[in-house]
Amino acid sequence: xxxxxxxxxxxxxxxxxxxxxxxxxxxxxxxxxxxxxxxxxxxxxxxxxxxxxxxxxxxxxxxxxxxxxxxxxxxxxxxxxxxxxxxxxxxxxxxxxxxxxxxxxxxxxxxxxxxxxxxxxxxxxxxxxxxxxxxxxxxxxxxx
Amino acid sequence: xxxxxxxxxxxxxxxxxxxxxxxxxxxxxxxxxxxxxxxxxxxxxxxxxxxxxxxxxxxxxxxxxxxxxxxxxxxxxxxxxxxxxxxxxxxxxxxxxxxxxxxxxxxxxxxxxxxxxxxxxxxxxxxxxxxxxxxxxxxxxxxx
Amino acid sequence: xxxxxxxxxxxxxxxxxxxxxxxxxxxxxxxxxxxxxxxxxxxxxxxxxxxxxxxxxxxxxxxxxxxxxxxxxxxxxxxxxxxxxxxxxxxxxxxxxxxxxxxxxxxxxxxxxxxxxxxxxxxxxxxxxxxxxxxxxxxxxxxx
Numbered sequence: 001x002x003x004x005x006x007x008x009x010x011x012x013x014x015x016x017x018x019x020x021x022x023x024x025x026x027x028x029x030x031x032x033x034x035x036x037x038x039x040x041x042x043x044x045x046x047x048x049x050x051x052x053x054x055x056x057x058x059x060x061x062x063x064x065x066x067x068x069x070x071x072x073x074x075x076x077x078x079x080x081x082x083x084x085x086x087x088x089x090x091x092x093x094x095x096x097x098x099x100x101x102x103x104x105x106x107x108x109x110x111x112x113x114x115x116x117x118x119x120x121x122x123x124x125x126x127x128x129x130x131x132x133x134x135x136x137x138x139x140x141x142x143x144x
Numbered sequence: 145x146x147x148x149x150x151x152x153x154x155x156x157x158x159x160x161x162x163x164x165x166x167x168x169x170x171x172x173x174x175x176x177x178x179x180x181x182x183x184x185x186x187x188x189x190x191x192x193x194x195x196x197x198x199x200x201x202x203x204x205x206x207x208x209x210x211x212x213x214x215x216x217x218x219x220x221x222x223x224x225x226x227x228x229x230x231x232x233x234x235x236x237x238x239x240x241x242x243x244x245x246x247x248x249x250x251x252x253x254x255x256x257x258x259x260x261x262x263x264x265x266x267x268x269x270x271x272x273x274x275x276x277x278x279x280x281x282x283x284x285x286x287x288x
Numbered sequence: 289x290x291x292x293x294x295x296x297x298x299x300x301x302x303x304x305x306x307x308x309x310x311x312x313x314x315x316x317x318x319x320x321x322x323x324x325x326x327x328x329x330x331x332x333x334x335x336x337x338x339x340x341x342x343x344x345x346x347x348x349x350x351x352x353x354x355x356x357x358x359x360x361x362x363x364x365x366x367x368x369x370x371x372x373x374x375x376x377x378x379x380x381x382x383x384x385x386x387x388x389x390x391x392x393x394x395x396x397x398x399x400x401x402x403x404x405x406x407x408x409x410x411x412x413x414x415x416x417x418x419x420x421x422x423x424x425x426x427x428x429x430x431x432x
Binding site: 002012043045067069070072091098099110 | 337
């Protein structure tokens with residue numbers, strides 16, 4: 001990973017073999033980023049996508065392996081137990097341009113991955129929701 | 145809905161049963177947001193997607209019902225007739241990770257929906273275009 | 289194309305027949321934008337999507353013609369050889385709401401295309417990577 005900081009914005013490049021979520025987490029830890037959002041594009045050779053089933057309260061997962069363009073990637077950064085936490089969803093296009101998408105657990109970069117991240121002013125946390133078992137955004141009215 | 149304001153950025157959480165467009169409109173009204181953009185992720189249990197046909201000048205619609213991950217959600221905020229107006233497109237992934245997408249008329253949150261919205265400085269309007277019948281962005285060269 | 293500048297943000301409207309990448313490049317040239325990111329929505333009547341094959345180091349391309357909603361569009365702006373350079377990926381939905389996606393070489397607007405672009409403080413360059421033959425982000429640690 002290489003990155004440039006431009007005020008509250010980060011331009012990030014991930015290289016072949018790097019894991020997107022793991023690498024972004026290490027960037028957030030190093031830079032002390034506690035809230036923000038990012039978008040990205042690029043290509044991956046492995047990815048694990050999830051789909052949450054409200055009835056069972058569990059994710060089903062699919063592991064993709066091959067050549068995929070990232071045709072959508074959006075996520076947010078929060079802080080859970082004092083550590084950065086990333087929640088991202090993605091859509092991936094294969095070599096027939098067909099698209100599959102879901103919750104992005106992790107993906108391994110093939111050619112390159114380019115991400116722009118905008119950092120917000122104050123940390124945002126998450127709190128376990130008893131109904132779903134998910135860690136939902138713990139939002140308090142801010143000051144503007 | 146819960147939200148935190150961090151300068152010109154909003155971090156928004158929608159809960160089960162809330163309608164995405166309707167809820168964002170109420171946020172924009174309450175906060176006086178007259179221009180900006182947002183991205184989001186999460187899951188919905190109902191959605192209505194549209195596809196605009198230039199030949200007929202009309203949308204065709206599909207209503208989806210089931211379990212869908214939001215794999216792309218982007219929209220902008222403008223002001224029409226003194227009221228906030230939201231234009232959003234979305235791509236939704238089902239439990240086979242297949243993706244459908246189009247103009248997002250409305251969607252009902254299942255597990256959660258997390259949106260980051262960046263507000264711009266001045267209001268942006270829309271004006272009816274006689275050729276298409278659509279309300280297009282009414283842009284005036286700004287001052288930078 | 290019409291656009292309004294709001295501080296470091298641009299709200300852009302492309303009209304029927306305009307090419308998205310070509311038009312954004314002319315905007316970046318006119319405004320001297322040397323780094324940033326954009327998202328967009330709208331509809332196109334032609335598009336060329338690419339898929340990069342790591343094995344051959346070449347793109348395969350598909351030309352789409354018909355009626356497509358832009359269901360995801362994200363790209364970044366950099367500077368190569370003193371000229372603005374745009375790297376964008378997109379997902380497009382047809383009138384059955386099926387989605388195809390990949391690297392966006394170019395697309396021609398049908399009804400309208402609405403883009404929000406956020407400009408960063410300093411220019412970002414690209415440099416040819418000998419392994420892949422791609423122009424990768426040339427990042428230098430910034431100052432924050």
